[in-house]
Amino acid sequence: MSLELPADKSIVILGGGTAGWISANAMIDSWADKGLDITLVESPDIGTVGVGEGSTPRLKIFFDRIGVAESEWMPRCKATYKNGISFVNWSTRPGFERYFHPFATNIDKHTATAFYFNTHARRQGVDVHAHPDRFFLSAKLAENRQGPKPNENFPFFVEYGYHFDAHLVGEFLKERAKARGVKHVQAKVLEVKQTPAGDIASLLTDQEELIEGDFFVDCSGFRGTLIQQTLQVPFLSFAENLFNDSAVVLPTEQEAKIGAQTVSTAMKYGWAWEIPLTHRIGNGYVYSSSFCSSDDAETELRATLGLLGSGVEARHLKMKVGRVETHWHKNCLAVGLSQGFIEPLEATALNLVCNTVYDFIDTLEAADFSDEGREGFNDRVNMGFEKVRDYIVAHYIMNSRDDTDYWRQNGENRHVSDRLQKILQIWKEGKSLSQEMEQQQIPSSYTATSWCCLLAGYGFYPDIRPVPVDHPASRKVDMSEIDDFIRRCSLNFRSHNEQLCF
Numbered sequence: 001m002s003l004e005l006p007a008d009k010s011i012v013i014l015g016g017g018t019a020g021w022i023s024a025n026a027m028i029d030s031w032a033d034k035g036l037d038i039t040l041v042e043s044p045d046i047g048t049v050g051v052g053e054g055s056t057p058r059l060k061i062f063f064d065r066i067g068v069a070e071s072e073w074m075p076r077c078k079a080t081y082k083n084g085i086s087f088v089n090w091s092t093r094p095g096f097e098r099y100f101h102p103f104a105t106n107i108d109k110h111t112a113t114a115f116y117f118n119t120h121a122r123r124q125g126v127d128v129h130a131h132p133d134r135f136f137l138s139a140k141l142a143e144n145r146q147g148p149k150p151n152e153n154f155p156f157f158v159e160y161g162y163h164f165d166a167h168l169v170g171e172f173l174k175e176r177a178k179a180r181g182v183k184h185v186q187a188k189v190l191e192v193k194q195t196p197a198g199d200i201a202s203l204l205t206d207q208e209e210l211i212e213g214d215f216f217v218d219c220s221g222f223r224g225t226l227i228q229q230t231l232q233v234p235f236l237s238f239a240e241n242l243f244n245d246s247a248v249v250l251p252t253e254q255e256a257k258i259g260a261q262t263v264s265t266a267m268k269y270g271w272a273w274e275i276p277l278t279h280r281i282g283n284g285y286v287y288s289s290s291f292c293s294s295d296d297a298e299t300e301l302r303a304t305l306g307l308l309g310s311g312v313e314a315r316h317l318k319m320k321v322g323r324v325e326t327h328w329h330k331n332c333l334a335v336g337l338s339q340g341f342i343e344p345l346e347a348t349a350l351n352l353v354c355n356t357v358y359d360f361i362d363t364l365e366a367a368d369f370s371d372e373g374r375e376g377f378n379d380r381v382n383m384g385f386e387k388v389r390d391y392i393v394a395h396y397i398m399n400s401r402d403d404t405d406y407w408r409q410n411g412e413n414r415h416v417s418d419r420l421q422k423i424l425q426i427w428k429e430g431k432s433l434s435q436e437m438e439q440q441q442i443p444s445s446y447t448a449t450s451w452c453c454l455l456a457g458y459g460f461y462p463d464i465r466p467v468p469v470d471h472p473a474s475r476k477v478d479m480s481e482i483d484d485f486i487r488r489c490s491l492n493f494r495s496h497n498e499q500l501c502f
C-alpha cells in the first residue's frame, strides 16, 4: 500500500465511544508534529454502549502516556481505585466460596514464594493453607476499603486499575482531543464509499457531507460498520467457549465507605458485577439468553440488590462475543467493540483497545504500511484476544456449581484451547506453573501468579492425604508471619475515601 507516514494525510475515526476517543487522543499525541489531520465522526442518535466501568492497570499507562494526572480526570469521571476483583460463589468447594484476584505487583515477591510453596504442597495432597487471599497485600487493602496508593514512607508501588463512569471518560477525552486539534463531526454515516481497489474512500453523512480520508479507524461499536459491514472481514464467534451474550444493568446508591474492588458474584445463569464509583454503584448481570430470559435475569438481579418493585430503570444490552479475523484490513483499523469483545469478567476491553491503538502506532513508526508490518500486527492483536479468552474460559470450565444447566454445561464444555488444556494439566500434575509455562512457551496475558490465584482460589486441589513428615512438601510456612507482614504493610495506606480527595 502506498500510504506513508509522516505526511499530510487524513485519518477519519468513525465512532465517539471510549474506543474512538482513546484512539483520537493516542493518535493526535503521537503524530501531532507530522501534520496529520484527524476527524472523528459520531452519531448522537446512535449513542454509545455506555457501560464498561472497570479497568486493568493498562488504563493508568494510557493516562500517564498522554500526560493526564489522576487529579485531573478522576474527579470529573467519578472514578475510584480498583485493587482487584473478588470472585464470589464461583466455586462450591468448602473454604473456597470466594477469592480475590490481585493485579501482579512488585511487593508480592515477598509473599508469593510462600504462596507457590503452599499451593504446590496442597497439590501433593498436603494439608496446608493454600487459599490465595492471605498472601496478597491488595486483597487486604480491598477488604479494608483502603486505596492502593501508599504513604510516602512506604517505597513500593502497588498496581491498580480504576472504576469510572464510561460516559464521562468519553466526554473528558473528547474535550482533550478537540483542544489538541481533532475535528469533531456529529452526524450519522449513511453510506461508506469505496475505491475501485476496495479501500475506503469516504463516509457520506445524513447531513450530506462527504468525509474523505486516507486511513479510517472503525470505532463504530458492535456494528463494525467499516471493518465488518463494508470490508466484509469475517467475525469469529467465541460462543462455543463463552455462553454469555446479554447483560442487564441497574445502579444502586453508593455506601459511605467506598469499596476499592470489583465484586463479581456468580448467579444462576451468569454472574453479576458490582463496581463502586464515587456517586453510585454500577451493577450488571451478564448472562446467557439460551438459558434465561431478559425478564428473569432482571428479576434475579433486582432480588439480589433489594430492588424488587423499585422504580429504578434497568438497561438491557446484547453482546457479540468474539473477534474479527484481521483488525487492520486495507486502509482500515478496527478498535473497540467493532474489532471484538470478550465478556467483561476481567474488565479487559479497554486494555485491548489501548494495546491495539499503540501497537498500530508503533508498527507504523517502525514498518510504515508494509504488508509484513500489518500481518505481524494482526497476529499480535489476535493472540492478545485468544490469551484473554483462555483465562476467562477457565473460570467457567472449572466451576463446581450444580444448581442450573448453565453451570453444568459450562463445567462440561470441552471447547478449550490447547494452551488452556496445557496450563490445567501442569497444575494437576503438581508442576511449577511459571517454569512450565516458560519452558513449554505457553503464551498468556496473565502471569503465573494470576493463574495460581484462579486455580487455588477455586480450591482446585486433590483430596488431602497423609504424607510422611520428611516429605519435602510438608515443611510448614508460618502463616502468622505472612499475616503480620501483610498487616504491617497495609498500615501505610489511607482509606479509599481519603485517597479520593484530590
Ligand SMILES: Cc1cc2nc3c(=O)[nH]c(=O)nc-3n(C[C@H](O)[C@H](O)[C@H](O)COP(=O)(O)OP(=O)(O)OC[C@H]3O[C@@H](n4cnc5c(N)ncnc54)[C@H](O)[C@@H]3O)c2cc1C
Pocket (backbone or CB within 6 Å): 014, 015, 016, 017, 018, 019, 020, 041, 042, 043, 044, 045, 046, 047, 048, 049, 050, 051, 052, 053, 054, 055, 166, 187, 188, 189, 190, 219, 220, 221, 222, 223, 225, 247, 284, 317, 318, 319, 335, 336, 337, 338, 344, 347, 348, 349, 350, 351
Ligand atoms: C455489558 C458490558 C460490560 C462491559 N464492561 C466493561 C468493563 O468493565 N471494562 C472494560 O474495559 N470494558 C467493558 N465493556 C466494553 C466497553 O464498554 C467497550 O469496550 C468500550 O465502551 C468501547 O466501546 P466502543 O467505543 O467500541 O463502542 P460504542 O460505545 O458502542 O461506541 C460506538 C460509537 O460509534 C458511533 N456510530 C456507530 N455507527 C455510526 C454511524 N453509522 N454513524 C455515526 N456514528 C456511528 C456511535 O454513535 C458511538 O459513538 C463492557 C461492555 C459491555 C457490553
